Amino acid sequence: GENVEQHPSTLSVQEGDSAVIKCTYSDSASNYFPWYKQELGKRPQLIIDIRSNVGEKKDQRIAVTLNKTAKHFSLHITETQPEDSAVYFCAANTGNQFYFGTGTSLTVIP
C-alpha cells in the first residue's frame, strides 16, 4: 500500500519568514495530494490540493509543488503569520484511500 512520509514533525519560524513542509509517497498510482490545516480542537481544514497533472499550485500565501518523478510534494507558506500556527498534514490519494502524513506542528513566532 501507499506510504506517505512527512517532515519535519515540528517547525518553528519567525513571523514573516517562509515555511516549507515536505511529503514523499511511495505509490505511483497516487494522483491527488491535499494538505490540511488543523487548529486545536477544530476540524482539519483543507487548505490546498494538487492533482498529478499539475506541477504547482498557488493560493495567495500558500503554494504546493509536486514532483511525480521523485514522488514528493511540498507545502510552501510565505510571509507567515501567527495565525498560521497549527498542525498541517499532507495526504496522498490512490483513488480508494487517503494516506496521511504524520503531521507537522508549525509555530510562527511573533
Next chain:
Amino acid sequence: GAVVSQHPSWVICKSGTSVKIECRSLDFQATTMFWYRQFPKQSLMLMATSNEGSKATYEQGVEKDKFLINHASLTLSTLTVTSAHPEDSSFYICSAIRQPGSTDTQYFGPGTRLTVL
C-alpha cells in the same frame, strides 16, 4: 513513539448488524481522539471529537445514535456503527493527540475499511 492502532483494519458485515472499531494509543495517553470518515476520492470528514470521560462532540450531520463513540480510558476510544447499511461502507480513521492545550501533532490510526453487504 506516539503510535495509534486501529482494530480491525478491515471488516465486512451484513446489513443491520453493528460493528465496533477500536482506536488505541499504544505508547501515550490520549485525552482527545478524533474519528474521521472517508469516502473514495473525497476529503477526510471529521465525524466526531472524542474526549476521555465525557460525551463526544459530533459534527453537524453525523447521527449520534448511529455512530456511538465511547472514550472510556486514556488509551482507547471506540466507534460503533449501529445497524449498519451499505451506505455506511467507508474508511474510518481515528487519530489522537497527546496534549490538549498545545498544538500537538495528530497521530492517525491506520484506518478501518468497513464494507456493509
